[in-house]
Amino acid sequence: xSFSADVITLFPDLFPGPLGASVLGRGMQxxxxxxxxxxxxxxxxDKHRSVDDTPSGGGAGMVLRPDILAKAIDHVSxxxxxxxxxxxSPRGVPLDQARVRRLAAGPGVVIVCGRFEGIDQRVxxxxxxEEVSIGDYVLAGGEVAAMVxxxxxxxxxxxxxGTAESHAEESFEDGLLEYPxxxxxxxxxxxAIPAVLTSGDHARIARWRRAEAEALTRKRRPDLxxxxxx
Ligand code: ADE
Numbered sequence: 288x289s290f291s292a293d294v295i296t297l298f299p300d301l302f303p304g305p306l307g308a309s310v311l312g313r314g315m316q317x318x319x320x321x322x323x324x325x326x327x328x329x330x331x332x333d334k335h336r337s338v339d340d341t342p343s344g345g346g347a348g349m350v351l352r353p354d355i356l357a358k359a360i361d362h363v364s365x366x367x368x369x370x371x372x373x374x375x376s377p378r379g380v381p382l383d384q385a386r387v388r389r390l391a392a393g394p395g396v397v398i399v400c401g402r403f404e405g406i407d408q409r410v411x412x413x414x415x416x417e418e419v420s421i422g423d424y425v426l427a428g429g430e431v432a433a434m435v436x437x438x439x440x441x442x443x444x445x446x447x448x449g450t451a452e453s454h455a456e457e458s459f460e461d462g463l464l465e466y467p468x469x470x471x472x473x474x475x476x477x478x479a480i481p482a483v484l485t486s487g488d489h490a491r492i493a494r495w496r497r498a499e500a501e502a503l504t505r506k507r508r509p510d511l512x513x514x515x516x517x
Contacts, residue, residue, distance in 0.1 A: 350406065360414050
């Protein structure tokens with residue numbers, strides 16, 4: 288069984304978007320993963336096909352109704368479906384590469400894309416939805432966030448990236464940001480490639496790269512390393 292992604296959204300036309308291009312699109316054509324979108328409005332009950340209502344207690348914006356969303360979730364993910372059910376939201380747990388790896392090792396994912404002010408808490412609780420954020424900023428809706436999550440996950444699926452693109456030395460794979468890369472020409476606007484990289488001494492190159500990765504991570508993302516020892 289290949290990895291199966293279901294997305295519940297008010298804007299299914301936005302998909303597959305970038306997920307249909309390049310290696311991810313080829314992976315989909317090759318049957319390594321599957322994407323299905325569901326229009327939330329198809330589960331509305333009135334003639335205006337409304338899916339939201341005003342927030343109880345007052346306030347701005349609109350809230351997705353729990354009954355309509357529950358029907359959509361039960362349709363794409365009936366009881367017994369073991370896939371995690373996620374809802375993209377800026378109040379979610381921040382997505383990281385460890386979570387991405389766990390998702391890629393599983394059977395797939397069901398993703399609810401929020402719009403409006405939010406989702407009725409009762410459907411989050413009743414359907415075990417896990418809220419996931421892609422960063423500390425607010426998007427207009429969860430669709431782009433769902434694509435970000437899926438792109439990060441799908442590229443890790445077996446056979447999606449060719450053997451040429453190794454995951455071993457990427458940013459985050461060893462908990463560090465990646466070391467700087469260089470290629471020809473040997474001189475660019477008066478700057479040479481660091482001599483160590485053309486020395487042929489693989490042990491020295493590995494030590495240099497490790498030191499560069501640590502220095503960059505300490506400077507840019509000290510939170511990934513933990514408090515300094517000095
Ligand atoms: N929807 C709106 N903003 C979001 C964010 N930062 N992460 C995930 N989903 C969102």
